[in-house]
Each structure stands twice: as structure tokens, then as C-alpha cells.
Amino acid sequence: MEKVLLSLINSLHDSQKGLADIGEHLKDEVLKRYFFAESLKRANFRGELENELHRHGIADVNETGTASGTVQRVWGDLKAKLGGGDHTLLETAEQGEDSAKDAYADALQQELPLPLHQLLSEQQEQVLLSHDYVRKHRDALAAK
Template identity: 30%
Template sequence: MSNRKIIDSLHELIQINQEGEKGYKEASENINSEELKTILYRLSQQRALFRGELEEVLHKDYRDSADVQDSLASKVHRTWIDFKKSFGSNDDEAILTECERGEEHAIQKYTEVLDGRLPNYIEEIVNQQLGLIRGSLSQIREFKHEADQV
């Protein structure tokens, strides 16, 4: 894979994590359950760490900055959470549904980048992060199921 494609892939993953960090932080501020507030905030911090790991590789090995902008999709996603809040339908299940959708999107993007052409050390970092994102998705689905039962 050319350096340009590696850099573009890293930018894409950095953006996904930037969006996840902001989305989880906002979700943690809008959810009713105190337990979920803590968990979602921790997921926001985790995404900041993921972003930092990828930015370090990008800067150190490719001498590239990691200045990425929010995508339109991420702004719409966070706006949806704000929309739910403003109309009083800010229930935990609805917020968890948005978190689930965000995780599915992240998994899709991570999987697309893992095509066997990244340098091994970057692929290892990406695979580790992907595994944790999949774990987060499972956890969110469990919480959503519990919220659905109430």
C-alpha cells in the first residue's frame, strides 16, 4: 500500500474515533441512567485514546498532521441526539440505538481499512481497537436489551 493510502486510512480512522469521542460524550450528557452516563463517558475517553494512538503513528512515521474535520454524518448523528432531547423523547433506549448505529459504522470502517495492505504494526493497532469496539457494541446491545425490558 502506498504511503498516501496508509495516511488516508489513518485519517479515516482518526475521524471515526473523533466522531465517537464526541458522540459518546454527548450521549453521556443526555442519557438518564447514571450507570450508563459513566459507561458512555468512559467510551468517549477510550475513543480519545484510540485517536491518540493513530495520530502518533501518523505524525511519527508519516510526518503528517491528524487534522481532520467532523463528517456531515457525525454532525447529523449528534444532532439527532440533540433533537431527541429537545422534544422530550430523550429515553435511554433511543440514545443507545444511536450509539449502536455509531459502533456499527465504526466497525464497518475499521473492517474496510483492514485489507491486509497496512504495515503489520499498524494492522495490529487497528485490530486491537476493532476488537474493543466490537466489545463495546455487544455491551451497548446488552444495555439496550435491558432498557427494552423495563
């Protein structure tokens, strides 16, 4: 259980930072606010998972994110600096959301206590909704 939660916490760390970074570069104010709100939700999800670890006696949770998450954020920043518009940033965000989706899918395949499985399922539902929102807006910008 500890390994599963730590992996998800690191994925959420990447997701939170990535959403906030992309939100800073978006020109569309509605999308910008959405990305900042989603970043805060990911921070909340991390807190919920850290609380679960604390309840099971694990006091030190060192969240560093993942190497691939760091690379993705740097790549997104580079795209923004090179003049990539909202469509390009949404493509990068969708890739990040794909990583979050995969992390939850992997975690939910593990043997977990029912309350923890339910918590992860609820969080996963929000991640899936966010992914679909980002993809929908990316496609709408591509169609313009």
C-alpha cells in the first residue's frame, strides 16, 4: 500500500505543478482559471493520500515528482516560450493527464483496503473528467 500511495503522490505532485505551469501560460482566462482550480484539487488529493499514509504510521512523505513529469513541465515551458498557443499547451496538458490516468489505473489494480480503493476511485473520476475537459478544449481549438 505504501509504495502505491507514494507513487500516486509523486504523480499528483507532477500533475499539480504541470497544471499550474500551463495555467500561467494560457491566454484564455476561462481555461486559465480551470487549470489553477485543477492544480488545487491535485494538491488536495495529495493531502488526502498523505493523510492515509500518516494514519498507517508513515510519518515522512517525501514528494519529489517523477523525472518524466519534470521533463514534461520543461517541455511545456519551452513550447510556451517559443510562442506555442493555447492549443499546443492543451496538447501538453493532455499528455500530463494521460500520465495521471495511468497512475490511477495502475494503483487501482493493486490489493487495497476498500476505503482506500473508494478514495482512489473518486479521485480517478475527477482526473478522467479533467482529461476529457482538456481534450475537448484542445479539439475545439484545433477546429478553429
